[in-house]
Amino acid sequence: xxxxxxxxxxxxxxxxxxxPAPPELAAxxxxxxxxSGEPADGRVLGVIPDNKIVPAAAAHQPxxxxxxxxxxxxxxxxxxxxxxxxxxxxxxxxxxDDAAYGLGAGGYSKRFAAAYGDQIIGNYFTEAMxxxxxxxxxxxFRKGTGGKWARLEYALSxxxxxxxDSGRSSFNYSEVFGNAAAAGVSTLYYPASERGIxxxxxxxxxxxxxxxxxxxxxxxxxxxxxxxxxREH
Numbered sequence: 083x084x085x086x087x088x089x090x091x092x093x094x095x096x097x098x099x100x101x102p103a104p105p106e107l108a109a110x111x112x113x114x115x116x117x118s119g120e121p122a123d124g125r126v127l128g129v130i131p132d133n134k135i136v137p138a139a140a141a142h143q144p145x146x147x148x149x150x151x152x153x154x155x156x157x158x159x160x161x162x163x164x165x166x167x168x169x170x171x172x173x174x175x176x177x178x179d180d181a182a183y184g185l186g187a188g189g190y191s192k193r194f195a196a197a198y199g200d201q202i203i204g205n206y207f208t209e210a211m212x213x214x215x216x217x218x219x220x221x222x223f224r225k226g227t228g229g230k231w232a233r234l235e236y237a238l239s240x241x242x243x244x245x246x247d248s249g250r251s252s253f254n255y256s257e258v259f260g261n262a263a264a265a266g267v268s269t270l271y272y273p274a275s276e277r278g279i280x281x282x283x284x285x286x287x288x289x290x291x292x293x294x295x296x297x298x299x300x301x302x303x304x305x306x307x308x309x310x311x312x313r314e315h
Contacts (some may be wrong), residue, residue, distance in 0.1 A: 086179045107171050131160045131264040133301050134209075138226025145221070147214045153221070154210040158202045167198035182273035196271060203267055204289060208260030218256045219245045237301040241294045271286045 126132050133156050145153065157163060171193035174180060183192040209220040223245060225236045244254040265285040269277040 095120065096198060101143055114218060128300055129162055129165075130296070130299070131157060131162055132300065132303075133157055133160075134221045136221050136223045138224045142223075142245070142249045145213075145219060150213050150220060151206075151210040157205045157209065163201050164198065167194055168203055170197040178248040180273050180276060196268075199271060200264065200268060200285070200289075203251070204264040206287050207264045208257055212256035212260045212263075216302075217247045218252060218254070219247060220256060224301055224304075226304070227299075233301055234298060237297040238294050241290055242298045257290070257293065261293070262286050 125136075133153055137304070154156075171190055174193045174197070175183075175185065178185075180193060183189045183196075185264050213220040222240060223234050227233075229261050238256070241257055243251055244256065246252045259287070265282045268285055269282060272281075
């Protein structure tokens, strides 16, 4: 923290006028604040990017089309996305799923490519393309107040309800159509045995359930941070 620096050029600044901030520091934008009043740390549980979270007290400012595509891009290249694709590829290989990919390093690389492709395509469909076409906001707007059950219900409902660019509530076509389209596109690169309607439906259901889980995590993360990490205002 810059405020904690007590010496400059070997001399104490205590009790003296520090003077104006250097130009390169004065030009820096302030850290984004969460609804708890503290700077955002950029990660949920320290690893999951919080690019989609909008604090409960924040004024509604719609994303531009460029902002929506930037959001999908940032989520797609985040280290967590690569790590989760590697995890899912490992689980798939352990269970010998997608047997046509084979085993060994070659089989794992194919599973990793497919898992990473799922995430990229899903990100762009649900966070960029459909939101831009349908004028919907792909971010998660935290409720932040009220009872735990009310907040849980709110978080789970955000897979089906979202905000439009104008700030009104709307059915979350971007989430539903985007995940359905992503599951359908996966038939282009998964083995033939994984291209049936049942497999596509399973991918859609898993993605919707996963997004609901992350909504709950994003809603309650500030509470978890204060309780378990003892980070207050």
